[in-house]
Amino acid sequence: MLQYSIAVIPGDGIGPEVMDEGLKVLTAVEEAHGGIRFTREIMDWNCQYYLTNGRMMPENGLDILKDHDLILLGAIGAPEVPDHVSVWELILPIRRSFSQYVNLRPVKLLKGLESPLRYKSHADLDFVVVRENTEGEYSNMGGRMHQGTPYEMAVQNNVFTRYGTERILRYAYALAEKRPTKSVTAATKSNGINHSMPFWDEIVKEISLEHPDVRTNLYHIDALAAYFITRPETFEVVVASNLFGDILTDLGAAIVGGLGLAPSANINPERQYPSMFEPIHGSAPDIAGKGIANPIAQVWSLSMMMDHLDLPEISALIMNAIEQVVQEGKVLTPDLGGKATTRELGDEIVRHIYLGTR
The missing domain is CATH 3.40.718.10 (Isopropylmalate Dehydrogenase)
Structure with missing residues (x-):
């Protein structure tokens, strides 16, 4: 028992x-x-x-x-x-x-339901998002100063560690190894966030070398959000930082019938x-x-x-x-x-x- x-x-x-x-x-x-x-x-x-x-x-x-x-x-x-x-x-x-540290969220259209996306079938909507769950943009670092004055300010720090980034990427790649087409899509924004995201990109490329049989795509988050709508059938395992993963999975829920x-x-x-x-x-x-x-x-x-x-x-x-x-x-x-x-x-x-x- x-x-x-x-x-x-x-x-x-x-x-x-x-x-x-x-x-x-x-x-x-x-x-x-x-x-x-x-x-x-x-x-x-x-x-x-x-x-x-x-x-x-x-x-x-x-x-x-x-x-x-x-x-x-x-x-x-x-x-x-x-x-x-x-x-x-x-x-x-x-x-x-x-x-x-792994937040796992399937994006799957159940049989019997229709997606709000026209022409997209159940076969097109069946992938998983791996979201880093303990650091990144939701790190509890920062503060507020001069509250109630014209000089009021707020600082929120993002924290990306090599240890945390490597382990979430390794989990995503290990998951992809078990999937039919063996592909990982990583979300980034290294053209606008010039410290943490290039760091993330570098580690994506390092971990990808440990999995030569897994195809890797690295997309900017704005383009990736658009691809969730226009070509969801191209995804198998999507891996993202805390904030990006949070946003993408709400979008993923919307295209398969809603948060419920x-x-x-x-x-x-x-x-x-x-x-x-x-x-x-x-x-x-x-x-x-x-x-x-x-x-x-x-x-x-x-x-x-x-x-x-x-x-x-x-x-x-x-x-x-x-x-x-x-x-x-x-x-x-x-x-x-x-x-x-x-x-x-x-x-x-x-x-x-x-x-x-x-």
Whole structure:
């Protein structure tokens, strides 16, 4: 019997709603597979916790999480708490303290859906973005001076280390080695950012020499964003710095149906610490409590979790269930043109999981 412990952080807004469906899928996997068990510990760490306690998680929060094998996150953010507080006091400390330096986000058009991109098919939209997750443009270095005066200024420093850059590129190239056409596309902006990006480019070229059978393309971020729209079929593995990867993956989600369909994995490849799995959508306070949020991104993140656990059959079971429900088109939430509730869509995915094991 395989056993794993999961720290569950439902979060804010629609987070608890989509998390409920994700946990139902976990239960279905346990019952359908028979040889695996997931213990769950629910953490009430969210913006309400912050308003009550003045912090996003307990002082020993990271120590609590460290004792688990995995972390499952719903969504964080509420109008009452500034985003730089909720993100910088919960999500980013988890990513950095647990060296979750790989942010993995698939850009895949599910069967049964049409892309907003005219003439682009499912075969054209199936690649993955590897985003550096712990340094780069989101480094906590800088500050503000002379606030409230005409001389007020803000400085935000980008930090690119050789160690951090090499390891994210090596991960991307190792991933590309397993893909059909073995190609890596790296995002840069060395024509405008004259220190960090030429440094990034140099290391891309160095790591590419270690993988002579992998084709490498190095594109400026503005051109690359355009290519996401005009020729997405040319991509297999895209690797980018923290900010560029963040922007590209939201664009990637848009071209395959929206943020409600976009999962992500924050991975510590060495497995020294727990990795974290989550949808990339926000807490969507405008629809919270209405029961219409799309739970597919949360459920899809569980498929990514199974891949991380080296359980490809269970990962495929979850993905097949998602795609069958979408292809049938009978039980879909409003963002996909249907009338189903969050719970009804989750129940339908669960039903297909059981069908997939008969």
